[in-house]
Amino acid sequence: MSTRSDRISADERREQILDAAIAVFGEFGYAGTSTDRVARAAGISQPYVVRLFGTKEQLFIETLRHTLERLLATFRAALPVDAEEASVEQRLGEAYLRLVEDRGVLLTLLHGFMLGSDPGIGPVARDGFLQVFRMLRDEAGLAPEQIHRFLADGMLINTLLATGIGVDAATDRDAADLMECTFGERVGEVLARASA
Amino acid sequence: MSTRSDRISADERREQILDAAIAVFGEFGYAGTSTDRVARAAGISQPYVVRLFGTKEQLFIETLRHTLERLLATFRAALPVDAEEASVEQRLGEAYLRLVEDRGVLLTLLHGFMLGSDPGIGPVARDGFLQVFRMLRDEAGLAPEQIHRFLADGMLINTLLATGIGVDAATDRDAADLMECTFGERVGEVLARASA
DNA sequence: CCATCTTGTAATCATTCGATTACTTCATCC
């Protein structure tokens, strides 16, 4: 209804825009997203988006940073404080799966990584990736080979979710096999989430 | 010089365009690439590109198919015929590394995978991925867990190359550590190629 | 109560892009 004024502080508005931008950039990529789409997703006008962020590139950079912060925060929240039931890797893995259920988060990260050669975006993407690496090494205490496996599995998961092969698994036998040999016994859980 | 006519059969021209398109789509992505850029990279005019492929989307789809065929052909060429020195996985891995030295090939594949939700492109990307899977399973004879590892490592390699973290490794200690724990003893070889 | 600042929009502009049309040039075949 918006009975009264829809006015909000600029800071709150920026947060709203960033949340909307994660979804839109994730779906259409950096070049494929117009500032007008983001504006409409956030429920405001296009010129205001430009004024709050200066440039489409700046908007994407801040969106990418925002997403990376969410990723790091999710991992940190999954780290054990004292007694534990599951291994650190298992906990991190499950936290990651929950996070990337949000297709926007998943795909915004991937789009960022693929713009490595862009002079403005590349450094932000690389820095974010390195932050994750340091966190796994220094805070989670994983050994090099554990880090390798964790990151590699994560990237394969990303690709399978991004392509949408999980959806094919319902009808295509090979797709089901592929999902099975990637996710093992957890395949049912993943497919249930992917189709949701 | 082009002393005489630069005329070429339409089929040959299509191949030229596809080769140029791999590089351009790889660098700028699907939405970020104009048909005019592809045309100029191929040395012809923009309307001719459109006429030969009908649509930018069709051009991308055929470029993606072309790239996937190159990937499959590279893998098949690396499969052993009879006696062998290295394991199948090692051979495939090395063949893959050589192929994705071409940034265009690498990134065109990744861009394709990330457009999984696009109704025209998504099916092509999924089908290509499944073809690779079937090849590893049926022709290379890899076990499920081997396939899992192979694909996961491949995807991590893709991401590291796409972000360009390898270039940072020369100056950033953590980036060097990350490359080390991913590529192990082969790190020197990869870095040499990445900077080339 | 009015001056000032903040939040926000409508209108508009210059580019860019994908696609179409009309045309030219070369080859080929009867």
Add this chain to the structure above:
DNA sequence: GGATGAAGTAATCGAATGATTACAAGATGG
């Protein structure tokens, strides 16, 4: 040797897009 078709381009068009400008409306403080 002219007709037919293929190879290729220049010119152009309409739509979309990022950005700017000018302006409206609500808050805030003295």
